[in-house]
Amino acid sequence: MTRPARFRSASLAVLALAGAAALASPAAAKTLVYCSEGSPENFYPAVNTTGTSFDANSQIYGRLVDFERGTTNVVPGLAERWEISDDGKTYLFHLRRGVKWHSNRAFKPSRDFNADDVLFAVERQWKEEHPFFKVTSSNHTYFNDMGMPKLLKSVEKVDDHTIRMTLNSAEAPFLSDFAMEYAGIQSKEYADAMLKAGTPEKLDQEPIGTGPFYLVQYQKDAVIRYKAFPEFWGGKAKIDDLVFSITPDASVRWAKLQKGECHVMPYPNPADLDAIRKDANVTVLEQPGLNIGYLAYNTQKKPFDDVRVRKALNMAIDKKAILDAVYLTTGIAATNPIPPSMWSYNKEVKDDPFDPAAAKKMLAEAGFPNGFETDLWAMPVQRPYNPNARRIAELMQADLAKIGVKAEIKSFEWGEYRKRLQNGEHQTGMLGWTGDNGDPDNFLNTLLGCSAAQPGGGNTAKWCNKEFDDLVVKAKAVSDQGERAKLYGQAQVVFKREAPWFTIAHAVQLKPVRKEVVDFKLSPFGRHTFYGVDLK
Amino acid sequence: MLRFALTRLTLIVPTLVGITVLAFFLIRLVPGDPIETMAGERGIDPARHEALRKAYGFDRPLYVQYGVYLERLLHGDLGRSISTSEPVGSEFLTLFPATVELGVAAILFALLLGLPAGIVAAIRRNTILDQGVMGISLTGYSMPIFWWGLLLILLFSVQLGWTPVSGRISVQFFVEPVTGFLLVDTLLAGDRDAFRSALSHLVLPAVVLGTVPLAVIARMTRSAMLEVMGEDYIRTARAKGLPPLRVVGLHALRNALIPVVTVIGLQVGILFTGAILTETIFSWPGIGKWLIEAIGRRDYPVLQGGILLIGAVVMAVNLGVDLAYGLINPRIRHGR
Numbered sequence: 001m002t003r004p005a006r007f008r009s010a011s012l013a014v015l016a017l018a019g020a021a022a023l024a025s026p027a028a029a030k031t032l033v034y035c036s037e038g039s040p041e042n043f044y045p046a047v048n049t050t051g052t053s054f055d056a057n058s059q060i061y062g063r064l065v066d067f068e069r070g071t072t073n074v075v076p077g078l079a080e081r082w083e084i085s086d087d088g089k090t091y092l093f094h095l096r097r098g099v100k101w102h103s104n105r106a107f108k109p110s111r112d113f114n115a116d117d118v119l120f121a122v123e124r125q126w127k128e129e130h131p132f133f134k135v136t137s138s139n140h141t142y143f144n145d146m147g148m149p150k151l152l153k154s155v156e157k158v159d160d161h162t163i164r165m166t167l168n169s170a171e172a173p174f175l176s177d178f179a180m181e182y183a184g185i186q187s188k189e190y191a192d193a194m195l196k197a198g199t200p201e202k203l204d205q206e207p208i209g210t211g212p213f214y215l216v217q218y219q220k221d222a223v224i225r226y227k228a229f230p231e232f233w234g235g236k237a238k239i240d241d242l243v244f245s246i247t248p249d250a251s252v253r254w255a256k257l258q259k260g261e262c263h264v265m266p267y268p269n270p271a272d273l274d275a276i277r278k279d280a281n282v283t284v285l286e287q288p289g290l291n292i293g294y295l296a297y298n299t300q301k302k303p304f305d306d307v308r309v310r311k312a313l314n315m316a317i318d319k320k321a322i323l324d325a326v327y328l329t330t331g332i333a334a335t336n337p338i339p340p341s342m343w344s345y346n347k348e349v350k351d352d353p354f355d356p357a358a359a360k361k362m363l364a365e366a367g368f369p370n371g372f373e374t375d376l377w378a379m380p381v382q383r384p385y386n387p388n389a390r391r392i393a394e395l396m397q398a399d400l401a402k403i404g405v406k407a408e409i410k411s412f413e414w415g416e417y418r419k420r421l422q423n424g425e426h427q428t429g430m431l432g433w434t435g436d437n438g439d440p441d442n443f444l445n446t447l448l449g450c451s452a453a454q455p456g457g458g459n460t461a462k463w464c465n466k467e468f469d470d471l472v473v474k475a476k477a478v479s480d481q482g483e484r485a486k487l488y489g490q491a492q493v494v495f496k497r498e499a500p501w502f503t504i505a506h507a508v509q510l511k512p513v514r515k516e517v518v519d520f521k522l523s524p525f526g527r528h529t530f531y532g533v534d535l536k
Numbered sequence: 537m538l539r540f541a542l543t544r545l546t547l548i549v550p551t552l553v554g555i556t557v558l559a560f561f562l563i564r565l566v567p568g569d570p571i572e573t574m575a576g577e578r579g580i581d582p583a584r585h586e587a588l589r590k591a592y593g594f595d596r597p598l599y600v601q602y603g604v605y606l607e608r609l610l611h612g613d614l615g616r617s618i619s620t621s622e623p624v625g626s627e628f629l630t631l632f633p634a635t636v637e638l639g640v641a642a643i644l645f646a647l648l649l650g651l652p653a654g655i656v657a658a659i660r661r662n663t664i665l666d667q668g669v670m671g672i673s674l675t676g677y678s679m680p681i682f683w684w685g686l687l688l689i690l691l692f693s694v695q696l697g698w699t700p701v702s703g704r705i706s707v708q709f710f711v712e713p714v715t716g717f718l719l720v721d722t723l724l725a726g727d728r729d730a731f732r733s734a735l736s737h738l739v740l741p742a743v744v745l746g747t748v749p750l751a752v753i754a755r756m757t758r759s760a761m762l763e764v765m766g767e768d769y770i771r772t773a774r775a776k777g778l779p780p781l782r783v784v785g786l787h788a789l790r791n792a793l794i795p796v797v798t799v800i801g802l803q804v805g806i807l808f809t810g811a812i813l814t815e816t817i818f819s820w821p822g823i824g825k826w827l828i829e830a831i832g833r834r835d836y837p838v839l840q841g842g843i844l845l846i847g848a849v850v851m852a853v854n855l856g857v858d859l860a861y862g863l864i865n866p867r868i869r870h871g872r
């Protein structure tokens with residue numbers, strides 16, 4: 001049998017280790033084992049769509065700019081500094097010098113990272129005629145979703161260490177967009193070599209990056225092994241070996257953590273949380289996630305075109321009961337459409353009170369003294385921001401019945417559900433969002449802006465309010481963060497007043513970590529990166 | 537014998553074509569498509585959705601897509617996974633050895649315990665031993681695999697610490713795959729510790745996956761043995777004064793094995809079904825888990841290819857079983 005491609009090891013180190021039985025003993029090498037939840041799609045982050053894939057790839061690839069560990073702040077990455085023109089349309093990136101590429105047995109780089117690599121990374125996703133556009137997949141999801149094809153006017157190499165990007169319009173979140181995983185930079189020299197050898201797909205299967213860890217071995221559904229890259233521009237990682245032990249079942253991940261077979265695990269089973277918290281060898285790190293779960297009222301359909309009806313329903317639903325019964329300790333009540341950890345969050349905004357009597361009265365004022373009939377869509381699947389939509393729908397249904405609103409719970413297959421909801425076929429429906437880049441625009445404009453209210457758009461309330469839209473569109477073009485925060489703060493006031501959603505909750509991110517792990521930081525994006533992490 | 541084998545082989549072809557038809561059309565009846573599924577909360581704009589449908593060939597009429605699929609299949613091309621972009625055949629070959637290793641271990645476990653248990657139950661009919669064996673096997677047969685697996689992990693891995701929790705080998709071992717069968721590869725690498733680790737990782741999943749076949753084999757052996765034990769030739773053998781071990785082991789068991797072998801052949805199909813859950817619980821990188829994920833992602837090429845290949849394997853095993861009848865019982869040698 002031919003040796004399957006997946007088993008081909010990716011680095012020279014493998015050759016040295018191939019005959020060896022084991023990795024160096026724990027006393028000699030620090031090995032951190034992360035019980036990941038699944039296999040990556042491949043090793044080309046620009047076509048990845050899952051956090052699982054991003055986790056696997058973010059150890060390997062560098063980007064022009066990065067998110068500071070544990071925050072949403074953008075910090076220098078492969079670009080050591082940058083200048084933005086006064087009109088906010090031109091970005092001049094000064095690239096870091098002396099950045100080394102990993103190597104593997106198929107390829108040894110002859111040069112350091114330079115501007116050609118940045119051009120390659122952008123053009124591969126942008127230009128259909130690029131020889132690598134269709135390699136692995138032409139579905140460059142995030143590059144498209146972040147609006148890059150329309151936003152980018154040109155990307156030019158000024159010299160080997162300077163890149164100029166010109167935009168068609170000012171876009172304040174642009175830097176954050178480039179800190180996302182899809183913007184990971186691959187080696188153009190490696191790509192050229194693979195193209196010449198007739199195996200362009202190897203670029204995405206046996207990856208070479210500039211990141212803190214290089215890939216040693218990947219066995220689908222079993223294990224991903226990395227080693228610390230000694231020549232990483234930021235200095236060698238504190239751990240020597242990083243192993244992703246792929247473990248799809250949450251209870252089994254917990255069993256492995258308990259036994260010390262892994263050090264960090266994502267997505268614990270809520271039923272195991274009590275036991276996890278009691279374990280003396282484990283710490284549970286917690287942080288409100290960058291997410292929101294909500295019930296959207298279709299404002300283009302009667303009776304939800306009337307703000308009084310929306311407000312009445314907001315007051316009729318007992319949010320605390322939903323949190324207690326469904327989220328347990330894994331959620332906090334949501335007031336605004338953005339999570340409290342996000343800059344520009346408006347603390348002054350007060351949530352609609354739970355007041356069924358006032359709700360009934362307001363419904364009567366709106367012309368529905370005896371209530372009405374509506375649908376209530378519930379997702380068929382568990383999502384990071386909503387552990388059990390069906391159960392929540394049942395609780396909402398009972399609350400609404402008390403003010404005379406008869407809600408019929410509906411559900412569809414997940415892809416179909418989202419598609420129909422975004423086409424506006426519902427009257428009320430649950431959905432949610434997990435942030436991409438830590439920018440409020442990624443919530444407020446993406447989920448509530450007029451441009452997203454078209455059929456198929458992400459604005460599931462189909463709510464187009466000029467006052468709100470003007471604020472978020474203006475905020476997107478302003479570069480001063482203080483001024484942007486003010487505009488977004490006002491937008492949140494308009495949102496609450498107009499009530500296109502019943503804001504349910506922000507799910508809390510929980511990460512059980514063994515106590516010997518030092519300095520593991522929760523990522524607001526729910527990612528798992530291990531540069532900077534140490535073991536006692 | 538040869539003629540029988542050839543006839544059976546000829547029958548395999550229309551069956552495989554039937555599987556391609558079922559796999560191709562049934563999975564397309566499931567709502568949702570791979571592009572929608574990939575889009576998640578963010579959705580996808582209709583123009584881009586259409587462009588991607590075109591890129592994957594989903595815009596063409598179903599019968600045309602099926603024709604293209606068959607044509608590629610005849611050239612040995614099973615297509616590429618939509619999710620990973622890897623060739624389906626290569627992914628299957630990577631993962632299949634893990635499933636085979638687990639399946640063989642499970643069947644061995646089921647046979648080693650099931651056959652003696654069935655024989656003992658038949659010989660000691662209507663005793664506490666018989667009722668005990670039958671009661672336990674009925675419990676085993678009714679056990680939900682997911683629950684059973686987690687229970688064993690909690691007891692043997694977490695509480696007693698006898699076995700590892702999950703995976704195929706401890707992460708400290710780095711064995712270059714040669715055959716894909718870890719027990720073989722660790723031996724080839726000459727690494728005893730790695731072999732021991734691989735073996736210890738195999739124990740619990742094999743027990744879990746082997747539980748249902750064990751129960752079926754034990755019950756089937758018992759009833760077949762009971763039937764045979766009532767035959768005249770057994771009475772004759774006893775009357776001749778043959779030792780009981782010889783009567784049971786040679787005269788009775790050999791004849792009782794035929795229905796048992798049939799059941800073992802049928803269990804292969806059931807093993808694949810069980811492997812889906814077992815592999816998920818024990819993080820076992822086999823084809824069961826691969827197919828489950830493909831269903832969630834509506835990864836049509838993986839599902840079509842995976843179902844076809846599994847179907848082919850099940851048919852091959854059952855053909856082998858049919859041919860094995862002749863070896864067990866000369867009276868039914870085919871073609872005579």
